[in-house]
Amino acid sequence: MTSPTDDRPTTTQQRTGELAARMAELMPGVRSDLEALTRIPSVSLDSFDQRYVEDSAAATADLLRAEGLEVRVVREGGRPAVIGHLPAPQGAPTVLLYAHHDVQPPGDDADWDTPVFSPTQVGDRLYARGVADDKAGIMAHVAALRAHAGRPPVGVTVFVEGEEEVGSDSLPRILEAHGADLECDAIVLADSHNWKVGVPALTTTLRGMVRVVVEVRALEHGLHSGLYGGVVPDGLTALCRLLATLHTEDGDVAVPGLRTSEAADLDFSEDDLRADAGLPEGVRTIGTGSLLSRMWTRPSMTVIGIDAPAVDAAANLLTPVGRAKLSMRLHPEEDPARAAEALTRHLQEHAPWGCQVDVTVVDDGRGFAADAQGPVYDAARAAFRDAWDGVDPVDIGVGGSIPFVAAFAERFPDAAILVTGVEDPDTRAHAANESLHLGEFERVCLAEALLLDRLAGAGHDGDHDE
Template sequence: MNPTSTSHADRRAELSGRVQDLMPAIRDDLETLTRIPSVSLDSFDQRHVDDSAAAVADLLEAEGMQVRIVREGGRPAVIGHLPGPEGAPTVLLYAHHDVQPPGDDADWDSAPFEPTERDGRVYARGIADDKAGVMAHVAALRAHGGRPPVGVTVFVEGEEEIASESLPAILDKHGDSLTADAIVLADSQNWKIGVPALTTTLRGLVRVVVEVKALDHGVHSGMFGGAVPDGLTALARLLATLHDDEGNVAVQGLLTSEAAELDYPEEVLRAEAGLAEGVSPIGSGSFLSRLWTKPSMTVIGIDAPSVAKAANLLTPVGRAKLSMRIHPAEDPDTAYRLLEAHLTEHAPWGCQVTVTLDDQGAGFSADAQGPIYEQARAAFEDAWGVPPVDIGVGGSIPFVAAFAEKFPEAAILVTGVEDPDTRAHAANESLHLGEFERVCLAEALLLDRLGRMG
């Protein structure tokens, strides 16, 4: 029998037993961390974000790490470091401790910041996105008794949910202490329950506010309707030009390509997205191409009089916020200019159209080959019992591109604890406990394998 295989098998069994024994305490710490409502939006109490950073620092210090909390004009981030054996590689483990707003409590089946278990899942805001990512890193360290066979740096950001605005400054000032051979970014998802995944592509993002002005002031809809346009109707006509009859994005010049072929039938899409009965999917091409490598366009907000308070008036101005996801290789500046040109060129009835850039972020595409990726895939297969699949994600995680640019020689592994039922950002966000244990084991196994490789 191959001695290396025997050694890996023995280590897998040993680490699996340790992780299993650790899970009750890991879960307790995760739930304690999740009870801190660390919403990073300005409209929420930022003392909770400070408390969350302090709690993360305490968790890392308990594992023997040298820890500091850094703040470069934004929310607090936590950096912990544990040196490895002489000549061993260094691994950077990333997660974020800030969370999305909970939304309306009435939409939740249990209190959003009180973790509640139902049918093998724990429900709470931020428990999966991304405080379970934080605790997966802690679990991997604990599984090795605080003495992993590699150097480990843990970086837990505090403003990922508000676009990581101070991340470039942190990387610029503290980048030397974050240099690593492998970077594990634990903020993505797995393919489905029981099947792990490495995320190898992410779409980029362009978000804009478009304003359509038809009148200098509101006027009586009966007196002038029929001869004079109003801002809301003009806005509706403009927004309708953003898709063709099939539902494809109609902005000309945007990049598109076909995604990898994986089994993803319409019934799975309908179930995972909660598509209402009778509603058809939009766009053309494979579903995964529509989700991962083709552009998408979503109206995520409109300023308009409410139905309950609407006057019988021609509204002078209509405003909407648009979220456009772009091909992983698309330049966000180029995509913004194409969108701006489309909106201004399709101004209905000569109305004044103004487009303002609200946010943008680059996509990501990994060349997921080489020994570190091989060890990661092997660790995933050891933890789940089945090989992982390479997936794309339609959402945007701009910080991934920032790390790829800052550390071009590092192997970037985008992993995560989420699954298609997680509902990150939505009401009833949840974590599958069985999958969480496998994530913790996979990361512990990865550190072990990278130490042996080193």
């Protein structure tokens, strides 16, 4: 693409004002549709009713059809994904807009202050599971199309996935089978967050990840803890000792050979971290290096699950086997396979008391590091600046992993990838009391509408006109 110019009619202050006024008129309807979509409990985990995932795909398809898109619901051995398309005007680029319609499990209802799947406004925030992650992403795309009355100045393909929250296992097959329908010049992936309320951001790095299950076997069967305790090890204690080897005293990941680097130097203090994370007074941070490096570009290790006897039902028994699930986050440019080998080697070399240690890799995903330069990024920054009344966006990293970004980068190497989102530090995605800041949501919708305007005159190298 050639660089868009700032004196084009579609990027003047007058045009920004027109789109802002139009978006303000649209927001009540956009919010109503968001709430309806959020009421569908589309948890993609196998243990939940998958009829709701089908329902959310159908509802998403209806929203896109209403804006004039040609829509298909596709499956390639996984959850349903929705593909909608509007052809590009002659000479204009095609933009792919991504979001996902599946959501995380709700967790314990008792941890929520409002009903989990009944969107409820408290102050300037709307609370419900999935209201931000990522059904607001879907509605941001719909709102941008509505702002252009269903006739955007660029070609638009909307791709809404149905299994992002469970690893996107069928995404490679979808890209293989339907990649020709997803060809584009730029990609907007609406599944990240902004720096804070009032400050927009573009996500330019994402950590990769590896998840494994480690099993430690000390005995062939359980034994009376009084008869054999003190001489025979048990699997659960051995597991605890093994897990303790994964961190140094400072809290850094102790697995040798993992890649690391320093993140961008942004203004982020420990007070900011404590406020964002809800870190109680007296609890210290872990790891070394800058706070943002620890969150964005250094590896981390978390025990996310343990199989163990329940406390209320525990017998006086030496447990024969201990099992845990580990989530290791990786430098954005780390090779997940190499990291998994390093983790497996570490666990087996540190087997306590000669116990048998087996490691199974559950899944992995590559990170992402963008070269955040060029006309598409220039257009995005300008659109964000206009939507946030002159506030410059910042480039951020994200400690979480979004494997589909790497998959899109591999499938469409010539397309500029913009990772944006509707969340902020108070959103609590994946946790209880997930919420969406309604004022920021409107700005996100406006920014995307402005971006489509700015890209319209940028030209493109590919040939996606119909």
